[in-house]
Amino acid sequence: MRRASALAAALSLAALLAGCTREEPESAPATRSPAQAAWYVSTPEQRESSxxxxxxxxxxxxxxxxxxxxxxxxxxxxxxxxxxxxxEC
Incomplete structure (x- = not known):
């Protein structure tokens, strides 16, 4: 029983470490122009009117x-x- 617990703990730790060391692709920060930002913060009614x-x-x-x-x-x-x-329109 102790062996099974130790093995499970070791596997969990290994999985956790593998997840932490995996390299994630760097995503470029999303950039919006001020005009795009103005569009996205407007209400649906303002968008329809525009x-x-x-x-x-x-x-x-x-x-x-x-x-x-x-x-x-x-x-x-x-x-x-x-x-x-x-x-957009």
Missing amino acids: CDAYRRHDPQHPVAIPPHQSDQTDEEFADDFHEVLKK
Whole structure:
């Protein structure tokens, strides 16, 4: 009985060590542009409204560009946000 317990403990330890020493592939950190981040934090209603405005291309009802905090200028952010809309809508 003691042998079985010792063997089980040794196998458990070996499995644990094998799992700890196994190299995991390094994944690159996910990077989103500020425009992508603005899209993903918006509500479903805001997304639908943005897509509707984007599809209409109506100058009387333009796409509402969300506020942003980034190093980009307003124009750069707006261009990037339109690219996000092109992809998502």
